[in-house]
Amino acid sequence: MEQVMMIFVSLVFFELVVSAICxxxxxxxxxxxxxxxxxxxxxxxxxxxxxxNFFPYGIDFPRGSTGRFTDGKTIADFIAEYLGLPxxxxxxxxxxxxxxxxxxxxxxxxxxxxxxxxxxGRCLNLRDQVNLFQNTVEKDLxxxxxxxxxxxxxxxxSMYVFITGTNDYISKYLGTxxxxxxxxxxxxxxxxxxIATLSDQFKRIYNLxxxxxxxxxxxxxxCIPRISRGNPCVEELNQMVTHYNERLPPLxxxxxxxxxxxxxxxxxxxxxxxxxxxxxxxxGLSDVSNTCCRxxxxxxxxxxxxxxxxxxxxxxxxxxDGFHLTETVHSIISSQCISDRSVCTPVTIExxxxx
Numbered sequence: 001m002e003q004v005m006m007i008f009v010s011l012v013f014f015e016l017v018v019s020a021i022c023x024x025x026x027x028x029x030x031x032x033x034x035x036x037x038x039x040x041x042x043x044x045x046x047x048x049x050x051x052x053n054f055f056p057y058g059i060d061f062p063r064g065s066t067g068r069f070t071d072g073k074t075i076a077d078f079i080a081e082y083l084g085l086p087x088x089x090x091x092x093x094x095x096x097x098x099x100x101x102x103x104x105x106x107x108x109x110x111x112x113x114x115x116x117x118x119x120x121g122r123c124l125n126l127r128d129q130v131n132l133f134q135n136t137v138e139k140d141l142x143x144x145x146x147x148x149x150x151x152x153x154x155x156x157x158s159m160y161v162f163i164t165g166t167n168d169y170i171s172k173y174l175g176t177x178x179x180x181x182x183x184x185x186x187x188x189x190x191x192x193x194x195i196a197t198l199s200d201q202f203k204r205i206y207n208l209x210x211x212x213x214x215x216x217x218x219x220x221x222x223c224i225p226r227i228s229r230g231n232p233c234v235e236e237l238n239q240m241v242t243h244y245n246e247r248l249p250p251l252x253x254x255x256x257x258x259x260x261x262x263x264x265x266x267x268x269x270x271x272x273x274x275x276x277x278x279x280x281x282x283x284g285l286s287d288v289s290n291t292c293c294r295x296x297x298x299x300x301x302x303x304x305x306x307x308x309x310x311x312x313x314x315x316x317x318x319x320x321d322g323f324h325l326t327e328t329v330h331s332i333i334s335s336q337c338i339s340d341r342s343v344c345t346p347v348t349i350e351x352x353x354x355x
Contacts, residue, residue, distance in 0.1 A: 025084035026353040028154045029102035030076070031210070032088055033129045034163035036108030036324060038076040041067030041090035043108045048121030050109035052303065056293050056310045060327055069108060069303075070320045071292065071310065072327030075216075075269075076104065076161060078334035079349065083159065091132050092124075098140050102158070105129035111168035112194050112201075119171060126164055130201050137208050155209030156261070159352070163269075165218040168194055169241055170227070191243035195251055206259045212352055213262065214344075215252065217245045217270040223277050226302040226322035230289050233277065245270055249345075265352055266345050267337050276318055276329060283332055285318055292317040292326060 032038050036050065044053045044067045051067065052058075058065035060072035067090065068074055073081075080087050080102070088102035107124035109117035117123045124132070137155065145151040173190050202213060221227060222237030252264035277288045292311040293304035302322020304310070311317060320326045337344040347355070 025101075027083045027085065027157055027159045027212075029100065029158040030080050030083055030085050030088050031102050031133060031158060031160045032076050032104040032106050033126060033133070033160070034106040034216075035110055035165075035167050036069040037106075037163045037166070037216075038074050038104065038161070039067060039069065039090070039106040039108040040074065040076070040087065040104050042092040042104065042106060042124060043067060044090070045092045046107070046122045046124075048109060048123055050117070050120045050123065050303075052108070054304075054306045056304055056308060059310060060314065069324045070327055070330065071314050073330060074327075075163065075267075075330045075334045075337075076106075078331055079159075079161060079338075082334075082338055082349065083353065091136075098144060100141075100144060100154075103133075103136060105132050106163070109167055109171070110164075111172065112165050112197050113168050113172055116168045116172045126162075126198070126201050130204050133205070134208055152209055156211040158210070159212045159214065159349075160205055160210045161214045161216075162198075163216040163267075165194060165198075165244060166221060169218065169221055169237075169244075170224075173240075174237075187240045187243050191247055194244055195247045199251055199255065202255060202264070203259070206255075206262055211262050212265075212355070214265045214267060214349070214352070215248065216267040217248060220270055220274045220277070223274065224323055225289065225291050225295070225319050226297075228289070233274075238274070241270070263347065263352060263355055265347060265349070267333070268343050268345065269333050269337075272333050272336065272343060273318075273325070273329065276332065280318065283329075284315070285328070286313075286316040288318045290317070291319050291321050293321050295322040297322065 043051050052069040053065050053067045055065050058068055077087055085101045088104040089099055090104045109120040110123035110125045112126045114125045145154060218241045220238045221241050222234035228234055248266055252266055256262055256264050276283050280286055280288050292314050294308040295302045296305050304321050314326055315328045317326050318329055338349045341348055
C-alpha cells in the first residue's frame with residue numbers, strides 16, 4: 001500500500017510539472033507571507049481581534065467572507081489567477097490537508113518584528129510564518145514529493161510573495177495612539193532593523209529552496225484613513241516609511257548577487273497607491289479619502305462594522321475600510337506588476353516565471 005501511495009504522489013507531481021511546462025500553470029506553487037493585505041483566513045482561527053470573516057468583508061468575493069480584509073480579491077489572488085493556480089489556502093485552516101500548489105501563511109496585524117501586532121492578540125509574525133513554511137518543506141512536501149531532485153525543482157520554480165512591514169510602523173514605531181510621540185527608534189535606525197530582520201528571513205527561504213522571491217514596498221501610511229482621518233496625507237509619516245522603501249532595492253540587489261540562482265523582485269506598490277490617491281481619475285477612481293464600508297473607529301482597528309451596508313460604487317473607492325484597499329486597487333497594482341517593469345523591478349512577474 002505504501003508503495004502504491006508513493007507511485008500516486010509521484011504521478012501527481014509529474015502531472016503538476018507537465019502542466020506547468022505545457023502552459024496550464026506558470027509556476028508549480030505560490031507561497032504567501034505577510035499581513036492583512038493578503039491574509040485570507042489565518043486569523044479566523046487565532047485568538048485575535050484582527051479578523052475579517054464577517055459581512056461586509058468579501059461582498060464581491062465568490063466565497064463570501066473568507067477572512068480577506070477587502071471587498072473582493074487581493075493582490076495575491078490576482079497573482080494566483082495569472083499563474084493559473086488555485087488561491088493558496090490559509091495554513092491555519094488546513095488541518096491535516098496538504099497542498100502542492102501553494103499555501104498562505106500571512107497573518108493580519110503582524111509584521112516583520114516578533115513583537116508587532118501584540119495589542120490585537122495572537123498573530124503570526126514573519127519568523128513564525130517562515131517557521132511554518134519550513135515545516136511544510138521538511139515534512140509535508142518531503143512526504144508528498146519523495147524525490148529530492150523533484151522537490152528542489154518544485155521549490156526553485158515556485159513563487160514566494162511577501163507583503164509586510166506596514167504594521168511595524170503603525171503599531172510598533174508610532175504606537176497604538178498613532179501620535180508619533182512614543183517612537184521607540186529613530187526613523188533610519190528602525191528602517192535598518194526591519195531590513196536586517198527581513199534579510200534574515202529571505203535567506204531562510206533561500207536555504208529551504210526558494211529562488212523567486214517577490215517583496216512589496218510599505219504603503220504610504222500617512223494616507224491611510226485610520227491615520228489621516230479624512231484629511232490630506234500626513235507627508236511626514238510617508239517620508240518616514242521612505243527610509244525603509246529606499247533600502248529595499250539595494251538589499252534585493254545584494255541578495256540576488258550573493259545567493260546563486262535567486263531573483264528578488266520589488267513591487268513598487270507605494271508609488272502606485274500614492275499616485276492613485278493624488279490622481280484618482282487616472283485609474284478610474286473618484287473617492288480617495290472615505291472608506292467604502294462603515295468603519296468602527298473606536299476599537300483601534302478601523303475595521304468594517306459587522307453587517308453594515310457598504311457603498312454601492314466600490315470600484316470608485318481607494319479604501320475599503322480604515323486600513324485596507326478595495327479590490328479595484330489590488331487589481332491595479334497586481335496587473336501592472338505582471339507586465340510593467342516600472343512597477344515591478346528589475347523584472348516583471350511575467351518575466352520572472354520564465355526564468
